[in-house]
Amino acid sequence: MGKTSKDKRDIYYRLAKEEGWRARSAFKLLQIDEVFHVLKGVTRAVDLCSAPGSWSQVLSKRLYQNKKEGEDVKIIAVDLQAMAPLPGVTQLQGDITKLSTANAIISHFDDQKAQLVICDGAPDVTGLHDIDEYIQSQLLLAALSITNHVLMPGGNFVAKIFRGKDTNLLYSHLRIFFEKVSIAKPASSRNSSIEAFVVCQNYSPPEGYVPQMINPMIDDVMLVTKESPEINKLLIPFVVCGDLRGFDSDMSYKLNLMDDCEYSYKEVVQKPIAPAYKDILDKIKNCSIKHSAITVDHSDDVNKEQV
Secondary structure, X not given: OOOOOHHHHOHHHHHHHHHOOOOOOHHHHHHHHHHHOOOOOOOEEXXXXXXXXXXXXXXHHHHHHHOOOOOOOEEEEEEOOOOOOOOOEEEEEOOOOOHHHHHHHHHHOOOOOEEEEEEOOOOXXXXXXXXXXXXXXXXXXXXXXXXXXXXEEEEEEEEEEEOOXXXXXXHHHHHOOEEEEEEEOOOOOOOOOOEEEEEEEEEOOOOOOOOOOOOOOOOOHHHHHHOOOHHHHOOOOOOOOOOOOOOOOOOOOOOOXXXXXXXXXXXXXXXXXXXXXXXXXXXXXXXXXXXXXXXXXXXXXXXXXXX
């Protein structure tokens, strides 16, 4: 890269190299902790989608630095791809959408659950905000799904989110499982970026809720639903209204629906009062009238010359 590249001019990029962090994103977790204190008193933590490992670095440094005498700190870093080793961090190469990965995490904690789950994962952005927001929301929901398996009651969850029109929907989803949900924008996160972070505190799932990982492409969803407790089945009903034997709104029909009746055009019941296209239509009509007048005048001139 040249001397004037964006990364070279980025203060957090330079600070990350000077302080020995693997990526500038380390400052995002540090700044979130300054406000929400999510690392305080934590001895069991999980870093989902951990590569290249800057957030795991923060965990390793802070948790071992703050641990009390006699406490045993355990940090699990989970990612599909391999990551360079970090002191005090156990790496688990696996898929966060698999139940086997959740079981492996708990086994590393000696059948205990984590006090903190963090996720800085993000897909390769396309530049199309709607698509990027959707893919990121699905990654967040996948992280939440495994978090429901591995996080202890009262624990915290921090994850990346892309702000968009559906942010409130995700917020409502997270509020089902956490007492408090905040959306944070660290100073080290570029203002031009749509990224932010959900900080979910005090994990308290609904009474009777049983964590599940359902893959509609593989699992028999109907069978899984039958075997699920009632609290897991609380869904918004989707109801189709109208006579299903009637007309299909996606089809086109001939104008004469009845063979013995001829189609007759009818004006709309109420025309728009001030449609946005009215000015354009008026201008087109005026242009057509002027053009017709010019054509008539020109024809008269031609006729006179012939005479």
